[in-house]
Amino acid sequence: MGERPPPATLRWLEAVTGGRVARVQALAGATTSDVHAVRLVAPDGERRTVVLRRYAVPRVLEEDPGIVRREAEVLALLDGSELPAPRLLAVDEEGRDADVPAVAMSHLAGRVEWAPSDLDGWLTRLVDLMALVHAHPVAVAQVQPFRPYAPASWDPPPWLRDRGAWDAAVALAREPRPESATDVFLHRDLHPGNVLWRRGEVSGLVDWPSASIGPPSVDVVHCRTNVLVQLGVDAAERLEAVWRERTGLGIDPWIEVVMLVDAMWWTERFPRPPAVLRHMEGLLGRALSSLGG
Numbered sequence: 330m331g332e333r334p335p336p337a338t339l340r341w342l343e344a345v346t347g348g349r350v351a352r353v354q355a356l357a358g359a360t361t362s363d364v365h366a367v368r369l370v371a372p373d374g375e376r377r378t379v380v381l382r383r384y385a386v387p388r389v390l391e392e393d394p395g396i397v398r399r400e401a402e403v404l405a406l407l408d409g410s411e412l413p414a415p416r417l418l419a420v421d422e423e424g425r426d427a428d429v430p431a432v433a434m435s436h437l438a439g440r441v442e443w444a445p446s447d448l449d450g451w452l453t454r455l456v457d458l459m460a461l462v463h464a465h466p467v468a469v470a471q472v473q474p475f476r477p478y479a480p481a482s483w484d485p486p487p488w489l490r491d492r493g494a495w496d497a498a499v500a501l502a503r504e505p506r507p508e509s510a511t512d513v514f515l516h517r518d519l520h521p522g523n524v525l526w527r528r529g530e531v532s533g534l535v536d537w538p539s540a541s542i543g544p545p546s547v548d549v550v551h552c553r554t555n556v557l558v559q560l561g562v563d564a565a566e567r568l569e570a571v572w573r574e575r576t577g578l579g580i581d582p583w584i585e586v587v588m589l590v591d592a593m594w595w596t597e598r599f600p601r602p603p604a605v606l607r608h609m610e611g612l613l614g615r616a617l618s619s620l621g622g
Contacts, residue, residue: 334365334383334428341427342367342381345419351376358441358522359536361389361396366436378436379418385429397422397430400538403472404434412465413437413525413533437533439525443559450529452564452571455552458524458531460576463513463545475515475543477502477587480594488606489593497617502587509581515541519548520555546581550588554609558601562608582619589613 332355334342339350348369356364363383370376384390384397397420404417415434421427445451479502485495516523517539525533541547549572557565573579593609 332363334363334381337426337428338381338383338431339367341421341431342379342419342433343369344426345433346379347371348377356380361386380415380434380436382432382434383427383429384424384431390430396538397432399473399540400432403537403540404432406467406471407465407537410465412462413531414537415533415535437525437535439527439532441522441524442526443521447529448560448564448567449571452556452568453575454531455521455524455568456571456575458534459516459519459545459548459552459572462516462519462534462548465514467514467542469512469542472514472540472542475506475512475517475541475547477506478591480591482594482597486593486596486606488596488603489610491610491614494610494613494617498586498590498613501583501620502590507583509544511544512542513545515543515545515547517541517543517547518551520552521559522555544581544584545576545578546584547588549580550585554588554592557605557608562604565608580616582616585612585616586620589616 333353339353343350346369348371350367351370352368354366354368356366358364359382361384363385365381365383366378367381368376368378382400389396401417401420401422404415407414408416415437418433418435420433421431424430442451483499485492489495516534516537518536519534523534523536524531525535549569553565553568556568569580589609589612593613596606596609
């Protein structure tokens, strides 16, 4: 991951953009693909930077064959909208010219921020970004429906004290999703690692392949989990409080349960501090109680 794209890929990028590659820089943070910022020089000498995303991990394409097409379709759908998303420039869905499936998109200024000096302001802007995404008008047929991720194992994590709660959560996660009257457009992977900032304001939201239609709680719970892991319990609780204050909405307990099942499984691969684990277990118990479990 992060290696310079091969010559065939760069020739494809030059052909679809009309520019000459002058510089290539790997971008950090991607886990399912190689992402590079590529500086191009147009025939008239004008310079611009584009982003090249190469799906070079075979496992990703095997598990989700439609991921490249979906990303391109969502970016095209958002072109010209009020959302701070990249603009689609080109796609090679099957990798016929670009050596592997690839998407070229516009470059957004800004950087990822995980250590905000003004936590409340940072959380407020994250919540407002979620609300902006959820308010975007998208027809159900234009993007995929929300589907929970199934964990690699349904066995309870060894640190979990209440195994009965886990069994109840797994039973719910295996059931069809209840009908929802509040389905909205979702980013589906909205967390601080995919948000760009510039001068204290949100300047971009990247990584759109998982965009879906579903309950707004999906983005909230996913973002809260990432904030919990990176910044701790107090920041995660404050994010939820800001969400409730700014939107007047709560957290769908079924969504909370099924997404916690996935998040708790990931703690086996990426160990977390005891306080984070205990908080996850408490959230699971709260959601199950709301559902009458």
